[in-house]
Amino acid sequence: MTDVMVFTDLDGSLLDHETYAFDAALPALEALARADIPVSIVSSKTRAEIVPLVSQLKLEGPIIAENGAVIAYPEGSVDSAGHIDDIRQALEALPENLRADIKGFGDMSIAEISQLTGLGEAASALAAQREASEPFLWSGEGAPDKDLFADKGFHIIRGGRFYHIIPGRDKADAIRRVTSQMAKPDAKIWALGDGPNDLSMLLAATKGALIFNPSLQVTAQLPIKHSLYLTKQAGPSGWAEAIFTFLGEKKT
Numbered sequence: 001m002t003d004v005m006v007f008t009d010l011d012g013s014l015l016d017h018e019t020y021a022f023d024a025a026l027p028a029l030e031a032l033a034r035a036d037i038p039v040s041i042v043s044s045k046t047r048a049e050i051v052p053l054v055s056q057l058k059l060e061g062p063i064i065a066e067n068g069a070v071i072a073y074p075e076g077s078v079d080s081a082g083h084i085d086d087i088r089q090a091l092e093a094l095p096e097n098l099r100a101d102i103k104g105f106g107d108m109s110i111a112e113i114s115q116l117t118g119l120g121e122a123a124s125a126l127a128a129q130r131e132a133s134e135p136f137l138w139s140g141e142g143a144p145d146k147d148l149f150a151d152k153g154f155h156i157i158r159g160g161r162f163y164h165i166i167p168g169r170d171k172a173d174a175i176r177r178v179t180s181q182m183a184k185p186d187a188k189i190w191a192l193g194d195g196p197n198d199l200s201m202l203l204a205a206t207k208g209a210l211i212f213n214p215s216l217q218v219t220a221q222l223p224i225k226h227s228l229y230l231t232k233q234a235g236p237s238g239w240a241e242a243i244f245t246f247l248g249e250k251k252t
C-alpha cells in the first residue's frame with residue numbers, strides 16, 4: 001500500500017515526442033524511486049509495447065495499456081476489460097457497406113502498420129499485439145457513429161492517428177481501479193500528460209501536470225478554474241520539472 005502514485009502518459013511526456021528519448025526524466029524517476037513512489041504508464045500502446053520500456057526504466061507500478069482496457073499488475077496478474085476476439089467478431093457482424101469503411105489493425109499487415117505509425121517493423125509487430133481494443137482507420141463520410149457497437153458494450157474514441165474500439169473502461173476508470181487495489185484510501189494521485197486525451201485524468205488527479213507541447217493547443221481546452229501545473233519545458237524535461245515541483249511541495 002502506497003500513499004502517492006504517479007500515472008503518466010508516454011509520448012510527449014515521459015518520452016520525447018520525436019526521438020522517444022527519456023534521459024532528461026531520469027533524475028526525477030530516481031528521486032521517485034528513492035521516495036518509494038511507484039510510477040504507472042497509462043497509454044494507448046499495447047502491453048507488449050510498454051513492458052520492455054517499463055523494465056528499462058525499472059518502473060514498479062502497474063501498467064495501463066490500450067487506453068485503459070488492459071491493466072497488468074507487477075505481480076503478474078492481468079485484468080482485461082474485454083477480448084480482442086469479441087471486438088473482431090463485432091466488426092465482422094457489421095453490414096457489408098459499413099465494414100468496408102473500417103480498416104482495423106487486424107486487417108493490416110505489419111508493413112502497413114509501420115507505414116501508418118512511423119514505427120519500425122519490430123515495434124509495429126508489438127503494436128499489433130492487441131488484447132482488448134482495436135485501432136482503425138475510417139474511410140466513411142464524416143466521423144463513425146460513436147454508438148456503432150453500443151449493443152455490444154464497446155465505445156469508439158478518437159486518438160491521435162486512429163479511432164479506437166474500446167470495451168467499456170477508459171483511462172480514468174482504469175486508474176480508479178488500480179488505486180482501489182494498490183493505494184491507501186487517502187492516497188494522492190499525481191498525473192502527467194501532454195494531450196487532450198490526458199485532460200480528464202489530469203483534472204481528476206490530486207496533482208496534475210500538463211506537459212508543454214508546442215504542437216498541441218491543450219491549454220485552450222482547460223476549464224477557466226483549474227489547478228494543473230503547466231510545465232515550461234516540453235517532453236521529459238518538463239516531466240522532470242513537474243515531478244521535482246510536486247516532490248518539493250510534498251516536503252512542505
Ligand SMILES: [Mg+2]
Nearest residue numbers: 009011012195
Ligand atoms: Mg502524449
